[in-house]
Amino acid sequence: MSLTGLPLLVLSAVASLGALAGTVWFWRGTAWWRPISRTAGVLACEALILFTAGLVVNRSLEIFPSWSALFNRHHAAPPPTVVADPTTRLDVWLHARAVEGARNGLVFEWRPGGVGSWHLAAAPVIYVPPRYFTATAARFPVVVVVAPTRAGPAQGAWDPRKINQVVPHADAEVNPAVLVFLRTDHPDETVLTEVLPGQLDEDLRTAARGWAVVGVGADAGFTALARDPLRFWFAVAIDGAPRPAPPDELAWQATLSIIERPPGHGSVQVVARPEDRLPAAFQWVYRQLPAPLAAPLTGPVDPNAPR
C-alpha cells in the first residue's frame, strides 16, 4: 500500500476514528484491566491520529514517496561507483622516469603519430610537472604555448636551449599543469583544438576542461577559445596588440594581453619587458587553472558502503 496513496490515508483515518470510538466505549468501568485498556486506547489514538496527520502532510509535500524512503532503505539500491585509474600510452615510459620526474618534473620532445602534418618547425616539447608522478590518478590541465619559429626571449618567447628556465618548478608554489611548447609560423586551428588534444589525451593524463593557450604573436589562443570553449578556458596573447575579451556569455573563459604599453581598452593587460612576458603569462594562467583531479564520481554513492 503506497505511503502517499489515498487508501492508506483513508484506512488510517478510519482506524483513528475506530480507536477513538473504542477508547470511549471501553473507558467506563472499574475492572482491574480498565486502566490498561484506557492506556492502550489513549496511546493508540495518539499514534493513529499523528500518523494520519503525517500522511496528510506527506501526501501534500511528497517528502517520502515510498516506505523505503521513509525508512531510509533506498541507500543500498545503487551499487558503489567504481572508477578505474586512467591509463595512457606514455604511462610505462614515464613510470621508468618517476624518480627524477617527481623531483623536478620532466621535459621531453613529443612525437605523436602524424605530427609531420601539423606544420610545426620542430617537434612539440612537453613539460610534465613533478606532481604528475606522485598523483598517479590525477588528470592535469594543459597549457599550450605557441610561438613563431624564430621568436626568442626578445620577442616574448623562449630559448629552446633553456626551456627549463621558463617552466614553473615547485609544485608546492603553483598549481601544476602539463605544458606543451609548439613552434610554428602558421598555427593550424584544427591541430590546436582537435588533433593535439586528442593525441595528448591518449598519451598523458590530461583534464578534459580548463586548458589554456599562450600565443606569442599569434591569434591561435583566441581562436581556440571560440572553437572549443569547454576545453579551452584561458588565452594569453604575447605581442604588441591587445586582444578582445571573450564574449560575456562565455564567462568561464578569460584572456590576457601582455603588451608593451596599455592601450586603454580591451581585456586585462600587463606591461612587461619582452623576456618577462612568458613568465608573466604563466603566472596569470596558473592562477586560473582548475586543480589536477582524479576522475570524478558520476553516480550516487551508498553512504554506508565501505569506502
Next chain:
Amino acid sequence: MPPNSLGAQVTAIVLAVVIAVDTALVWYRVRRWWGWLVRGTAVLLCVATALGAAAIWVNRQMDLFTTWSEVAGHRPLAPVTGQTTVDEKLPSGSQIVTFNVPGPASGISLAAKAYLPPGYDSPQGRRTHYPVVEALAGFPGTPNLWVVSLHIGDVLDHEIAAGRMAPAVVVFPLQDFDQTTDSECVDAVDGARFDTFLTRDVQAAVVAQFRVRSDRAGWGIMGASTGGFCAVNLAMRHPDLYAAAGSLSGYFTAITDHTTGDLYKGNLRLRDENSPLWRVTHLPVPALPVFLSVASDDRGGYQQLQAFQAAARPPMQVSTLVVPSGGHTGGVWRMVLPALFDWFAGWLAAPQISPVPGPVKPIPTHGPVKQGMLPNCEPAPSCTSKPDGARTARSGSLERTQALIRPSPVSLRKNGSPRRPY
C-alpha cells in the same frame, strides 16, 4: 540532551506513555468538582506529549534545532565579527566553525557555519587562498542539515583525500530569520533582502574572515530543496559571482505561499525574474555550469528538473544525476553529495598558493632541450644519435660547461631510452 538526540526521542515517548497511564489511572479517582480540571489537564498533557514526541521525531529527521535555546526561538549565537568559534574538529584536521556575517549591504546580520579543509592552518595553508562553495539548506532548514544530518565534513574529507576534489572552504549561511518564514533567498519587495545578503554580504564576510579566493572562478553555490532553487536562481542572477551551481531536489519556479508571504507585492515581472525556468526561456542564458539531481520518485522535483533541462541551452552546461528512489529526503542528498562536490571541483579554480616570503632564489640554468632524449622517436638516426656534448651514460657525468651549473631535470633526463614508448 539536545532536541535532536535519540535520548530526547526516547524521553518524549516514555513521557507520553507515562502521561497516558496516569490519565487512565487518575480519571475516576477524582470525583469532586476539581475532577474535570484534572481530567482536562490530563487530556491536554496527553496531546502535548504526543505532539512533543512527534515534533522531536521531525526534528531528528531535519536537525532544525540542535539546542533547546534555538527551540525557544533564540538564534544561534554568532561570535564577534572577525572571530570564529570551532564547533567540531574532524580526525582529518578539517574543522567546522561558526562565524558572523554582518551584512552591511542587506542590513541582515546572521551567524553562519563553514567547513575548513585539512591543512587550512598548516604553514602552506596559511599561504593558500581556497575556492569556496556556498551551501544553502531547504525550508525549513538550517546549516545543521549539512553539518549534522548529512555529515558533510566526512564527505568533503573523503573526496579531498581521494584526490577527486581540491581542498575548498564550504560555507553554510542561514537563509531565513526563523523556521516559519521562507525567504526564498530573494530581495523581497519592502522586505528582507536575502538575495543581497547571500551573495554580496556572505562573499564579503567570507573573503574578509577566511583565506579564500575572491574571484568568480573560485566560487560555487549549491543547495537542497528550497536551497537548490536558491542556488540556481542566485547563480543565474549573479553570474559574475559564481562559476558553477548545484541543485539537490530543487525546483525552478518561484513560489509564494503562507510560508513566504507576499514576497513580490504583486510584481509579476520580479517574480518571473526570480524563476530560473522563466529566465532560461526568456532571458539570455549565462555561461553557467549547473548540476541538477533528484530522485525519480520525487515527482514534483523530477518534473521540474526535466523542464529545466529541456529549456536550458548553451552556453549553460547542464549535468544531471537522477537517483532511482529516495523521495525528497536527505538520504538522496547524502548519496549524491560526493558526485556533486567532484563536479564542482572540475569547474572551480584551484587553491591559489602564494609564494613563500623570503629571498628570491635564482632559477637553475638548464641544458638545451635539443640535447635531451627524444623518448618517443622511432628508432631512427635522427632520434638515436645525440648531439655533440650530450651525456652518454646514466652516471650523470656532465660536460664541463654544464658541470659549472646546477643539474636540472633536463640534464638528468638526457640519458633515457630513445625507444618509442608506445
